[in-house]
Amino acid sequence: LVDSSWLVVTRGSEQNLFSMLETIRTFAALQLDQHGDGPAARRRHALHFAAIAAGSEQGLAGPDVADWTSRLEAAVPDLHAALHWADEHGDVDLGLDSAAALWRWWLVSGRLAVGRNWLARFLDLAGSREDELAGRALCSAAVLAAENGDYAGALTSAERALAIFGALGLKLRMTLAATVLGSAHRYLGNHEPARRGFQLAMDLRGELGDRRGMSVAINNMALLELDDGNFGRARELFEQALAIKREFGEQRSIAISLANVADVLIRTSQWEAADDAL
Numbered sequence: 001l002v003d004s005s006w007l008v009v010t011r012g013s014e015q016n017l018f019s020m021l022e023t024i025r026t027f028a029a030l031q032l033d034q035h036g037d038g039p040a041a042r043r044r045h046a047l048h049f050a051a052i053a054a055g056s057e058q059g060l061a062g063p064d065v066a067d068w069t070s071r072l073e074a075a076v077p078d079l080h081a082a083l084h085w086a087d088e089h090g091d092v093d094l095g096l097d098s099a100a101a102l103w104r105w106w107l108v109s110g111r112l113a114v115g116r117n118w119l120a121r122f123l124d125l126a127g128s129r130e131d132e133l134a135g136r137a138l139c140s141a142a143v144l145a146a147e148n149g150d151y152a153g154a155l156t157s158a159e160r161a162l163a164i165f166g167a168l169g170l171k172l173r174m175t176l177a178a179t180v181l182g183s184a185h186r187y188l189g190n191h192e193p194a195r196r197g198f199q200l201a202m203d204l205r206g207e208l209g210d211r212r213g214m215s216v217a218i219n220n221m222a223l224l225e226l227d228d229g230n231f232g233r234a235r236e237l238f239e240q241a242l243a244i245k246r247e248f249g250e251q252r253s254i255a256i257s258l259a260n261v262a263d264v265l266i267r268t269s270q271w272e273a274a275d276d277a278l
Helices: 022-034 038-059 065-088 092-101 103-108 112-126 132-147 151-168 171-188 191-208 211-227 231-248 251-267 271-277
Strands: 008-010 017-019
Touching: 022 038, 038 065, 038 092, 038 103, 065 092, 065 112, 092 112, 092 132, 103 112, 103 132, 112 132, 132 151, 132 171, 151 171, 171 191, 171 211, 191 211, 211 231, 211 251, 231 251, 251 271
Parallel strands: none
Antiparallel strands: 008 017
16 A cells, blocks of 8 residues: 555654555545445544543553553544544543543643643533543543642542542542542642542552552652651651552652652752662
């Protein structure tokens, strides 16, 4: 197909990207529609990239983050096409599922406004639904709102998500909602409600036996202790989180924890120890 100029190939070091010239794309789409296959093909396309969106939520949190980042960057036009298809055809479930799963991608790629707009669109279509899909979308919206400086919006979405997950008994989902709720309160300087949110996340992670998640929850509580000037407690918690992260051997997470420990050491004038950590 490449030799016949039906496809254009962009060669990469690890994978190739195939695309069509716009004239070929227009012709092919016309042929699909004339034969009545256009709607089915576009639906299959939307479902395929919805599956990629779903996989990205955990993919971007694991050891294959670099591969997932490259894959999603190349898929941006297709992901948007899938979301537009869901919107145009009223497939609220597919839209909520994809938009909720893409929160990590929108966050790490700096596409906060794009993500917030899609989530707002599908949450508006969902209306007063209080199922897991709606809760996930609300939780994702809360994360992006908090990182975008809209702390009031983050609190509203996170509180709704936490209530939905609590009513459904979804403890793992509750941990993220409690975490973003605590973070939004922390950014606003509301330390007591922030502490309650982080403590709930720690308790839930403990009940679930989620060691990796516990390291994140402990780290958040340590940041709050650091804000309050409780340097001894902050260092203790940072070192607990570091010990857990060493169990999993994820170098980036270990490096972040070492930097957090160094921050406490610098603030307490322990220069050589801080230098060693860094």
